[in-house]
Amino acid sequence: MDLDTLYREERPRALATLIRLLGDFDVAEEALQEAFAAALEQWPAGGVPRNPRAWLVSAARYKAIDRLRREKNLAAKQAEIAYLSETAVPAPGLAEEPFTDDLMRLIFTCCHPALALEAQVALTLKTLCGLSVDEIARAFLVPPATMAQRLVRAKAKIRGARIPYEVPGSDRLAERLDGVLRVVYLVFNEGYAATSGDALVRRDLCREGMRLARLLRGLFPDASEVAGLLALILLHDSRRAARLDERGDLVTLEDQDRSQWDPGQIAEGQALAEAALRRGGAGFYALQAAIAALHAQAARAGETDWPQIAALYALLLRLHPSPVVALNHAAAVAMGERLDRGLRLIERLEADGELQSYHLLPAAKADILRRLGRRAEAAAAYERALQLVTHDAERRYLERRLREVRSAP
Amino acid sequence: MKYLLLIYEKEADWAAIPEAEKGKIFQEYMDYSKGIRKSGNYIGGEALQPVSTATTVRVKNGKTLTTDGPFAETREQLGGFYLVEAKDLDEAIRLAKGIPSARTGSIEVRPIMPTPPVE
Numbered sequence: 263m264d265l266d267t268l269y270r271e272e273r274p275r276a277l278a279t280l281i282r283l284l285g286d287f288d289v290a291e292e293a294l295q296e297a298f299a300a301a302l303e304q305w306p307a308g309g310v311p312r313n314p315r316a317w318l319v320s321a322a323r324y325k326a327i328d329r330l331r332r333e334k335n336l337a338a339k340q341a342e343i344a345y346l347s348e349t350a351v352p353a354p355g356l357a358e359e360p361f362t363d364d365l366m367r368l369i370f371t372c373c374h375p376a377l378a379l380e381a382q383v384a385l386t387l388k389t390l391c392g393l394s395v396d397e398i399a400r401a402f403l404v405p406p407a408t409m410a411q412r413l414v415r416a417k418a419k420i421r422g423a424r425i426p427y428e429v430p431g432s433d434r435l436a437e438r439l440d441g442v443l444r445v446v447y448l449v450f451n452e453g454y455a456a457t458s459g460d461a462l463v464r465r466d467l468c469r470e471g472m473r474l475a476r477l478l479r480g481l482f483p484d485a486s487e488v489a490g491l492l493a494l495i496l497l498h499d500s501r502r503a504a505r506l507d508e509r510g511d512l513v514t515l516e517d518q519d520r521s522q523w524d525p526g527q528i529a530e531g532q533a534l535a536e537a538a539l540r541r542g543g544a545g546f547y548a549l550q551a552a553i554a555a556l557h558a559q560a561a562r563a564g565e566t567d568w569p570q571i572a573a574l575y576a577l578l579l580r581l582h583p584s585p586v587v588a589l590n591h592a593a594a595v596a597m598g599e600r601l602d603r604g605l606r607l608i609e610r611l612e613a614d615g616e617l618q619s620y621h622l623l624p625a626a627k628a629d630i631l632r633r634l635g636r637r638a639e640a641a642a643a644y645e646r647a648l649q650l651v652t653h654d655a656e657r658r659y660l661e662r663r664l665r666e667v668r669s670a671p
Numbered sequence: 672m673k674y675l676l677l678i679y680e681k682e683a684d685w686a687a688i689p690e691a692e693k694g695k696i697f698q699e700y701m702d703y704s705k706g707i708r709k710s711g712n713y714i715g716g717e718a719l720q721p722v723s724t725a726t727t728v729r730v731k732n733g734k735t736l737t738t739d740g741p742f743a744e745t746r747e748q749l750g751g752f753y754l755v756e757a758k759d760l761d762e763a764i765r766l767a768k769g770i771p772s773a774r775t776g777s778i779e780v781r782p783i784m785p786t787p788p789v790e
Contacts, residue, residue: 423782424672426759
């Protein structure tokens with residue numbers, strides 16, 4: 263294993279422990295960076311220590327103490343230095359446990375509900391994933407200065423309002439874990455479904471989202487929703503190569519070249535989704551993963567088990583009512599039961615008016631009308647969708663469909 | 672660490688509540704106050720008279736400007752506060768959650784800035 267890969271793996275736990283020992287995010291991050299720089303000098307010649315993480319933590323802690331000593335008001339820092347010298351560093355060769363506990367503390371602190379959601383996401387990418395401010399700013403299409411400010415404010419709130427560096431008690435754990443899952447899902451989804459931005463950066467976000475989901479899966483092996491989230495991410499990501507054509511245009515699930523789907527990720531995702539459903543307590547993520555697993559199972563689009571998918575969407579709609587879930591349910595009903603029943607459900611959603619500016623509503627309606635052979639109405643619905651769409655690849659897809667229904671004999 | 676829990680309510684809503692219901696909410700506040708005194712979190716707390724009794728004072732160029740009413744018209748009005756001692760924000764949030772008005776209005780949790788003692 264090369265040193266960069268090693269560092270990437272050890273970094274989250276080492277940093278989490280350092281933040282506890284040093285009591286400050288910035289001091290811990292800087293000290294760990296210095297320790298890694300030292301490692302890059304020493305390890306190639308002297309060999310990698312038996313427990314590189316403990317080495318990094320211990321080296322970083324000394325770097326932090328050194329830095330405090332160098333600073334001018336030494337007297338004021340004496341107490342702090344004494345405290346730092348005494349606080350317990352996990353000894354090399356010790357069990358994983360103390361590091362794992364610290365990692366959980368860090369995750370729950372980054373995803374604390376008292377922080378704005380966008381700050382939670384930024385802090386998670388910065389501390390847990392080790393992305394630079396510039397990288398995060400590019401991913402979210404904001405100027406680097408804005409992103410830096412967002413991180414400074416979040417850290418200042420953690421300090422100022424005293425957000426605890428703690429794993430929440432069992433009475434709040436489920437609720438707080440939901441918040442963590444939402445952040446991880448957002449990270450992945452920002453990369454997967456981003457409406458614009460740099461393709462490379464978006465890939466990074468997908469990869470980080472998957473890494474975070476795996477990390478959580480290791481920490482909470484008994485939580486159905488954690489398994490569900492990892493399954494969902496694996497299954498969606500398994501289609502990445504087939505999702506866009508060579509021009510970068512979106513290819514619908516129906517038209518994707520299924521031989522390009524990643525069979526390894528599908529197998530892992532399916533197993534996790536099944537396990538999550540069997541264990542019970544399947545919610546938002548596990549149900550969506552089960553739906554994605556059914557899509558993945560079909561060797562051809564025509565073999566998709568739409569009735570089962572419609573049933574899962576109905577369940578999801580009951581647990582998490584939202585117009586977008588209702589739209590997906592309607593589309594699945596159209597495919598699985600009868601086109602006109604799906605159409606009626608979509609028309610009811612249209613009447614509700616909640617999805618007025620959501621392009622996928624007229625797009626789904628157009629799709630059903632096209633299948634029903636009602637071409638003039640389909641064309642009108644595609645035109646409506648085109649007025650609302652923002653993503654270029656989606657726009658080209660809708661334009662192609664519009665040409666089809668207009669030109670068909 | 673000290674936190675100020677600021678209680679915001681729509682005064683108009685409060686005025687519309689029947690007397691019997693008000694009595695019940697008052698009793699809930701009494702119970703809540705008693706509870707946080709017992710747990711040692713309570714430092715202080717008061718209910719405020721309605722904003723119609725408020726006066727805003729500013730000093731500009733040495734001149735006192737006095738205006739009727741609160742500094743800003745908001746959807747919800749400050750109706751009272753508790754000053755509490757809590758170990759961290761999570762405990763302060765737990766205390767805020769217990770305030771009866773959290774169900775009908777909102778509670779702003781503000782950490783108190785640590786200041787050196789006055790000599």
